[in-house]
Amino acid sequence: MVAVLSGALAAAGLVLAPGAAAVSPGTATATYDCGMWGGGGATLTATQSGTAATVTLTSAVKTPVAVGADRIDATLVLAKAGGGTRVFAGKKNPALAANQAVTIGPLGGTVASGDSLDSFFAGTALKMVIFGVTVNCDALTSQSPGPFVFG
Structure with missing residues (x-):
């Protein structure tokens, strides 16, 4: 009886647990200009868990030298519809x-x-500091297929 009651309570907890928020689209592309560092297409991938979100960016910009893991200090600014960032x-x-x-x-x-x-x-839109050198990148196009909309 205790096992059945425990199982029922566990199942009820799953039903009542809040669902994970979703971002749509999960992946978008845009074109960036990073000055003398180059430019081109970039792919942005977003994820969301509640109010916490992450964005990963893979760019056409190439590093002229090898860079170790976790050595690029980056800031990505996204414009918010209606104002702000x-x-x-x-x-x-x-x-x-x-x-x-x-x-x-x-x-x-x-x-x-x-x-x-x-x-x-x-x-x-994107600022990277690599070996003390700042690389600024401007987005030249809006994201395609559209902006990230968070749930």
Whole structure:
């Protein structure tokens, strides 16, 4: 009897547990200009768990030298529909060989339900500090298929 009651309570707890929030689309693309560092297409991948969210960016920009894991300090600013911004930041990257496309993230940030975020706005969307050198990247296009909308 105790086992049956425990099982029923556990099942009820699963039913009452809050669902994970979802972001849509999960992946988007945009074009960036990083000045003398180059530019081109980038893929952004977003995840969400409640108000915590992450964005990982894989860029067409290539590092001229090898960079060790977690050596790039990055800040990604996403414009919020209706005004304002949300900032995703961190020092998270895989080890990168010379002339390899730069991958940053997951960069952590905070979102609210209903936030519609895009990296295209007047200003630096992505700032990376690599070996003390700052690389600023502007988004040249809106995200496709559209902005990230957080649940």
